[in-house]
Every structure is written in structure tokens, then in C-alpha cells.
Amino acid sequence: MATGDPVARKVIFGTYVVPTYSIEGEEESVRHTEFQVSPGKTLGGKGSTPINHDQWGDGWTSFNHPGAYWEDQDTNWDLVGETWTGELEITTTLANHQLVDNSITADLAFLYIKNTGDTEVVWVSLTGSSGATLIYIPPNGSVHLRGDGTNLDCNDIFVKAEANTTTIEFIIAKE
Amino acid sequence: MALTYKVRYKNHCTPQEQILTNGRYYLDSDCGRKLTGNCSTDATITGTVNYEASKAVTATGSECEIVSAASNYLFVFVKNTGSTDILVSLDASNYLILLSEGEAFASEINPATNVLVKTTPSGTSTIEHYEAK
Numbered sequence: 461m462a463t464g465d466p467v468a469r470k471v472i473f474g475t476y477v478v479p480t481y482s483i484e485g486e487e488e489s490v491r492h493t494e495f496q497v498s499p500g501k502t503l504g505g506k507g508s509t510p511i512n513h514d515q516w517g518d519g520w521t522s523f524n525h526p527g528a529y530w531e532d533q534d535t536n537w538d539l540v541g542e543t544w545t546g547e548l549e550i551t552t553t554l555a556n557h558q559l560v561d562n563s564i565t566a567d568l569a570f571l572y573i574k575n576t577g578d579t580e581v582v583w584v585s586l587t588g589s590s591g592a593t594l595i596y597i598p599p600n601g602s603v604h605l606r607g608d609g610t611n612l613d614c615n616d617i618f619v620k621a622e623a624n625t626t627t628i629e630f631i632i633a634k635e
Numbered sequence: 636m637a638l639t640y641k642v643r644y645k646n647h648c649t650p651q652e653q654i655l656t657n658g659r660y661y662l663d664s665d666c667g668r669k670l671t672g673n674c675s676t677d678a679t680i681t682g683t684v685n686y687e688a689s690k691a692v693t694a695t696g697s698e699c700e701i702v703s704a705a706s707n708y709l710f711v712f713v714k715n716t717g718s719t720d721i722l723v724s725l726d727a728s729n730y731l732i733l734l735s736e737g738e739a740f741a742s743e744i745n746p747a748t749n750v751l752v753k754t755t756p757s758g759t760s761t762i763e764h765y766e767a768k
Contacts (some may be wrong), residue, residue, distance in 0.1 A: 466652035469663060473648035475739040477712050479767065481640045481682065496640065499686040503765055505714040505739025513652070515665075521650070523666045554767055572648050574672040581677050583745075586731050592724040596743040602646045602672025603742045605732045608755070612731040631650060631666065 469513045470481045471570050473604050474506035474533040511569040511633035554620040555589040559632050564614045568607035574621035577626030585618040640680040642710050644741050647666045647671035676743050678709040684767045692752050692760045701764045702750035708766040714739035721757030
């Protein structure tokens with residue numbers, strides 16, 4: 461493992477999609493799965509993006525450095541809720557779950573959110589607490605995106621559970 | 636014979652850090668591991684899909700609408716197959732998601748989503764896209 465303060469950071473990312481349909485035979489209780497006729501194949505993409513080596517605070521990710529101690533946490537350690545376990549519990553109130561403090565107005569470079577719950581879907585807003593929740597993340601699913609570099613700021617990201625409560629892990633990195 | 640449609644998808648990432656200038660990159664110690672989600676669409680897909688292997692993108696978003704308003708698509712995949720950066724809007728007005736060459740965005744979406752794509756700041760590109768509902 462590397463030690464010391466980083467001089468550079470980046471995120472390598474990829475997407476993999478498998479569109480399928482399955483059919484159960486009439487005379488056999490066997491379900492047969494194939495690619496959907498269109499596109500008839502898997503889909504995917506990959507990329508890499510630099511992020512700022514000096515992030516906006518220790519809460520830029522829900523995870524914690526293995527050498528981190530609560531009493532040694534730097535600025536903003538308490539601004540992202542209780543993520544000491546690596547996960548953040550969220551409820552159905554969007555306004556209560558801004559992933560960074562409102563003062564973090566830096567342009568967003570990269571966002572990753574995984575729904576680590578078992579039942580409820582996570583809804584994501586990229587346009588503040590009053591914005592529409594247009595991205596859905598099913599249980600065990602995740603989403604990642606790069607910000608446009610101008611309009612999407614770290615403090616624009618809000619999340620909620622569709623119902624009840626669920627948990628997420630995340631990275632929210634500034635440029 | 637009952638047909639069941641599914642879209643299984645994975646979005647994964649690996650945060651890395653460099654300790655010495657021009658040195659090698661290591662797994663970011665603040666995260667400590669590679670991250671991934673792996674799931675099938677939560678919503679029921681009835682089998683209405685739309686796939687286009689190559690679609691032209693210009694600097695005018697309205698010219699490249701891949702999910703129209705009220706079309707009720709539940710999943711979208713868009714990949715930049717050109718060499719010019721593109722921006723993706725999920726609400727037909729805020730172009731907030733950047734995709735460089737070879738990068739893709741895939742997500743289950745709100746049925747009210749209206750997805751438009753344009754290049755930034757100018758030029759032309761192409762995309763591969765797939766939607767399902």
C-alpha cells in the first residue's frame with residue numbers, strides 16, 4: 461500500500477450492460493435466456509478521469525482510510541452523516557440527504573453511488589433538493605458519472621430511498 | 636410461453652492515487668478497494684426496446700433526443716463513439732453528464748426522463764444508445 465499524501469488522483473471506470481430475454485419451454489420447465497434481438501450483444505464503455513488530489517474533505521468518500529482515527533479527522537469530517545462503517549443510511553426525505561455540505565460548491569468531477577441495501581430503490585437528484593429524481597439505483601446496483609465541469613457542483617447531489625430506508629456507499633470527487 | 640425481459644448491468648470504478656510525481660498509481664487509500672454494483676433492472680421491462688448503433692450528435696441538443704418526454708423508458712445506455720466530448724441531459728435542459736470518447740452512462744431512470752445529447756462546446760460526434768421499457 462502507498463503511504464504519504466497523494467500528488468495526483470484519478471478514477472478508472474467502466475460500464476457493462478447485458479440486455480436479455482428468457483422464455484420457458486412449453487413441454488419442459490427450463491428457462492432459456494438469449495440476448496434481446498436488438499442489440500443482440502452486450503454493451504459497454506470505459507474511461508479514466510483525473511480528480512483533485514486534495515479533495516474537499518474527508519467525506520469525499522463514504523469509506524475511511526485504514527489509518528484514520530476519529531480524533532485525527534480533518535475539516536469537514538462530520539458533514540456527510542454517519543459513514544464510519546463505509547455506508548450511509550438514507551430515508552425517503554430528499555432534503556435530508558445532500559451528499560456534501562452546502563458550502564462545498566466545487567465543480568463535481570466524478571460521482572459513484574452504490575445501493576447497498578437489499579430491498580429499496582435509491583433515487584438520485586443532480587439538481588438539488590427541489591430537483592427531479594431522474595436516476596434510479598436498484599438494490600446492489602450502482603451508477604457513476606462525470607460532471608460537466610461547470611454546472612454540476614458537488615453540493616447539487618441529493619439522494620433518497622424510494623420507501624423505508626436503505627444504505628449507500630459513494631464517491632463524490634471535485635475537479 | 637411467458638417471455639421475461641431483463642437488463643443486467645454493472646457500473647464499476649477504481650479510484651487510484653499517485654504518491655510521487657511521475658510515480659506509479661496505487662489503489663486509493665481513502666477508498667481501499669475497487670467498487671462495483673451489479674444488478675438487473677428493478678422495474679418490469681415489457682420488451683419495448685430501442686437500439687441504434689450510431690447516431691449523429693451536434694452542438695444542438697434538441698437534434699439528438701434519445702428518450703422523448705412521456706415515452707416512459709425505464710433504462711438508458713448511451714456511449715460516446717466519436718472523438719468529441721458530449722454532454723447528456725436527463726431533463727432536456729441541464730446538460731450535466733460528460734462523456735469522452737469510449738465512455739458510457741447506463742442507469743435505470745425515472746419514466747419522466749427526457750434524454751438529450753449534444754457536443755461540447757461545438758463540433759460533431761456519434762453515440763451508440765439503447766433504451767428499454
